Amino acid sequence: MVGANAPALAQADFETAAPYAILMDHESGAILYQRGADERVEPASMAKLMTVAVALDLVRQGALDLEDTIQISEHAWRTGGAPARGTTMFAELGSRVRVDDLLHSTIIQSGNDATIALAEGIAGSETAFAGLMNQFAIEIGLKNSHFTNPSGLPDPEMYSTVRDLALLARYIIREFPDYYPVFSEEAFEWNGIYQRNRNDLVGQLGIDGLKTGSTNAAGHGVVVSTTEGERRLVGVVHGLATAQQRTDDMRRLITWGTTSFERLPAFAEGSIIGHASVYGGADSQVGLVGERGVDIFLLRGNRQCLRGNITYRMPILPPVKRGDQIAHLNIFCDDQLVQAVPLYAAEDVEVGGIVRRATDALWELAFGWLPF
Structure with a gap:
């Protein structure tokens, strides 16, 4: 039989307030639930997952070392640091920070300064690094994503889909098993500053990662993975009005996915x-x-x-x-x-x-x- 390459699932057994949602079996890639899965959305800080994937791939190749240090430029400090009043690791202007610490900050506290510094240290500029992100997206099979910066700060030219975000999460879990546990760490303490994991779902319902994101225009979203039940699932919800609604809807989606099915x-x-x-x-x-x-x-x-x-x-x-x-x-x-x-x-x-x-x-x- 022939037909469309991305069939739409009927969803009579679960309802979510999220306009964009997907639940995927990690092992096979099977889709158990989807809503607006291929509609373009602003990824917000969930775009940082691609930054992490590019950096870890370079570490795997030997082109980057976790013990390397990168200098915090004025651009990284002013755009992503304390002056920007966003999520930050509070790295000092001109200081040098280990790649491993920059990655921890990017993953756990969503530090924009850390993410920008990583991009500049790897590619020289955010723009050049975005080119690496887009090339890597194609290589790993993301079909409807375009990145213009490493942090997910708003840009009308940057977009992804919840399907692509789930596939990206699945790639990170599969390809970087030694580093993936960082996503489940409860907090990150660096330079005397203690900050809790911004993903408040970590530790609940078997969830061990991955990333939240929100902007005024995009709403609130989260990418998670859970080992609850007989298998690992990857879920994404996005476009919700509040952080609490995001948390509640993802709890419901994961609970439904881990309790409602039998495996044949x-x-x-x-x-x-x-x-x-x-x-x-x-x-x-x-x-x-x-x-x-x-x-x-x-x-x-x-x-x-x-x-x-x-x-x-x-x-x-x-x-x-x-x-x-x-x-x-x-x-x-x-x-x-x-x-x-x-x-x-x-x-x-x-x-x-x-x-x-x-x-x-x-x-x-x-x-x-x-x-x-």
Whole structure:
């Protein structure tokens, strides 16, 4: 079956005041709930997650060391420090601060001065660092985000979606397991200044990160992850009127996600779940697999309603690379779409020869569809 690449889930079993929300299974990427998930939003301080991801990737490559020090420029001090009256680590103008401390401040207390200093120390300027953020976003599969500064300070040209923010959080958890525990630290004390984690959900309902954000225009949002129950979930809500409403709605979403579903193992890791047609490829089809194993999460007591299909956007054109996300496995209960699992190419498919391309072209011309 063919169709849109991002199916919309019907949401009869949960309601949120958030205009933008998503709940994702960390292991498989399956979507359990979404509302306005692909609408562009101002990310506010949740944009700092991308700054952290870029910096930690450079540490992993050896291009940056946690013990390196970065000087606090006048721009970082004036724009993000005490004079700005925003969230800050109160770093002194001209002082040098370790990368590790700048990252702790960025993650725990959302220090704008720390975040700007990181960007300047890595790339020379906020603008140059934003270029790194956008390049990295493309590399890790964020499809609807554009960053113009590292801190999330308001800019009409900066946007993301709650889906992209969830995918970014999932990337950080998966790729930086040794550093991820910093997100769950209750406070950060530096230079005699003690500041509590601005994510007040940390420590509740198994939540061990990640980041809050708010501006007058965007409202209040938060990205969290929890290990409560049988699996890790990543959730995002955004656009709420108050910080308390943000906290309450995320508690409700996490509680619903961790208590309302039963887990049914469906496909082992590497199992071919289905096939998709490739137009003009050396092979006419490509196998589809989950990112890892695929489990189905059904609302408790609804095992008898289960059915599913695979959708993807036509035409799929070669070359197709193994690991490309090209389809979704859609799980229905009584004609209601309750779960969407991303599917990936199981192998490479190169461009076909002239005979194959001509044959596929004739099929499309004659029937408007391709052979399965």
